[in-house]
Amino acid sequence: MAxxxxxxxxxxxxxxxxSSLFCKWKVQMGSAxxxxxxxxxxxxxxxxxxxxxxxxWCHPIDLHFATKGLQGWPKFHLQVWHxxxxxxxxxxxxxxxxxxxxxxxxELDCVTWRPKGTLIEELxxxxxxxxxxxxxxxxxSSSAELYKLRTVSMxxxxxxxxxxxxxxxxxxxxx
Amino acid sequence: MSTKPTSxxxxxxxxxxxxxxxxxxxxxxxxxxxxxxDWEICSGLDEGTTQIAHKSVQVGSKIVFNFPxxxxxxxxxxxxxxxxxxxGYGLDTFGNDxxxxxxxxxxxxxxxxxxxxxxxxxxRSSSRFQQFLGWIMGRRPEFVDPKVVAxxxxxxxxxxxxxxxxxxVFNVVTKDMDALGYRIQSKHALPTGSKQSENTxxxxxxxxYS
Numbered sequence: 001m002a003x004x005x006x007x008x009x010x011x012x013x014x015x016x017x018x019s020s021l022f023c024k025w026k027v028q029m030g031s032a033x034x035x036x037x038x039x040x041x042x043x044x045x046x047x048x049x050x051x052x053x054x055x056x057w058c059h060p061i062d063l064h065f066a067t068k069g070l071q072g073w074p075k076f077h078l079q080v081w082h083x084x085x086x087x088x089x090x091x092x093x094x095x096x097x098x099x100x101x102x103x104x105x106x107e108l109d110c111v112t113w114r115p116k117g118t119l120i121e122e123l124x125x126x127x128x129x130x131x132x133x134x135x136x137x138x139x140x141s142s143s144a145e146l147y148k149l150r151t152v153s154m155x156x157x158x159x160x161x162x163x164x165x166x167x168x169x170x171x172x173x174x175x
Numbered sequence: 176m177s178t179k180p181t182s183x184x185x186x187x188x189x190x191x192x193x194x195x196x197x198x199x200x201x202x203x204x205x206x207x208x209x210x211x212x213d214w215e216i217c218s219g220l221d222e223g224t225t226q227i228a229h230k231s232v233q234v235g236s237k238i239v240f241n242f243p244x245x246x247x248x249x250x251x252x253x254x255x256x257x258x259x260x261x262x263g264y265g266l267d268t269f270g271n272d273x274x275x276x277x278x279x280x281x282x283x284x285x286x287x288x289x290x291x292x293x294x295x296x297x298x299r300s301s302s303r304f305q306q307f308l309g310w311i312m313g314r315r316p317e318f319v320d321p322k323v324v325a326x327x328x329x330x331x332x333x334x335x336x337x338x339x340x341x342x343x344v345f346n347v348v349t350k351d352m353d354a355l356g357y358r359i360q361s362k363h364a365l366p367t368g369s370k371q372s373e374n375t376x377x378x379x380x381x382x383x384y385s
Binding site for chain 2: 005007008009011012022036037038039042043044045046047048049050051052055056058059060061062064083102103104105162164165166167168174175
C-alpha cells in the first residue's frame, strides 16, 4: 500500500464581505483510500482580524493516508462561516480543493461560492442574516449534479500544505 | 554491509528574526515544539524564551529578536511533524505582563532555507465588559497551555483577534528519509531558489511563505 502524508495549515480566508470568520473542513476521498492517522474533519477558531483583510486561522492539518489506487485522491471540503457580534453563525460559502498530487510544498488558494436564492431570499439574507444552504454539502465536489445550482462568488481560503509520498514507485507511479 | 535505517533525522537551525506589530513597542516570545508520539528531540532546546525586544525610533520599525533556534529530531513516521509554537508577551500601559499573541507553524519539510511569516492571534474576551475588566486589571484572556494552538481538537470554541506577524527563518536538512522510501520533492521540482505557488513571484534567495 502506498502512503501519503499531508502536513500543513489552513492559513486563513480573505475576500469575504465581513471578517469574524471560521472554517469547517472535512476530507473526502475514494474507496481505495484510508486515513491511518489524523483527524478527518475539524473546525477552525473564529478570527476577527484587527487590521488585516485576511482572517487568520493557522489551523494545523496532519493526515496520514494509505491507498491502493490513484482514483479518489483526497480532497478538502471547506465551508466558511461568519460569526456576528451576537454570536450567531451563518454560512458564507462552500469550496473544495484537491490535496496536491506532487510531493513538496504547495500554497493553495481555494475559491469559494455560495448558493444564490430567489430575490426574496436574497433580501432576507441582506436584512435578517442567515443564508441558503445546500441540503447535501457533499454536492460541492460532485461534477454530475452542480448544473442545477445558481451560485455567487465569495472569497478565498488559503492553505499551505506539504505532501510526502511513500512507496508509489513500487506501483510504477511517477511524480 | 548496509543496514536499513529505521528512523530518519530532521535537523533544523535558524532564527526568530523579527515581529511586525503596530499597537505596541516591546515583546518577548516563548517558543516550544509540538511533536507527535513517533518523534523525539535528539539535541537542542525544546523550549525557551527570547530577550525582551523593543522597536527602534524609526517609523515602521519591526521588533528585532535575531534569536537562534537549533534542534534535531528523530522520527519513525512523518505524522506528528514538529510545529513551532510561539507565545508573545509584553508590558501593557499599567506595567502588567500581558499576552500579545500566539502563533504556530509547521517546520518546513523540504531541505533548504525557508522564511515563514507566522500570524499572531490572541483570545478575545466573551463580552465588552470582560474586555474592559481585562484591560483595567491587566489580566487578559490567555490559553492555559499555549500548545493547544498546534492541535485540531477544541479549536472551534476559541474566538481570537489576529494582529501582527513573527518572521522565522528555518534551515532544514533531512537524513535517511529517502532510504525509508519517503519522497518529499517531485522529480521535476523547481530549484530551491523559487517556490511552488499559484502566485508567481520573482525568485528570491530563500523560499518565502507569507
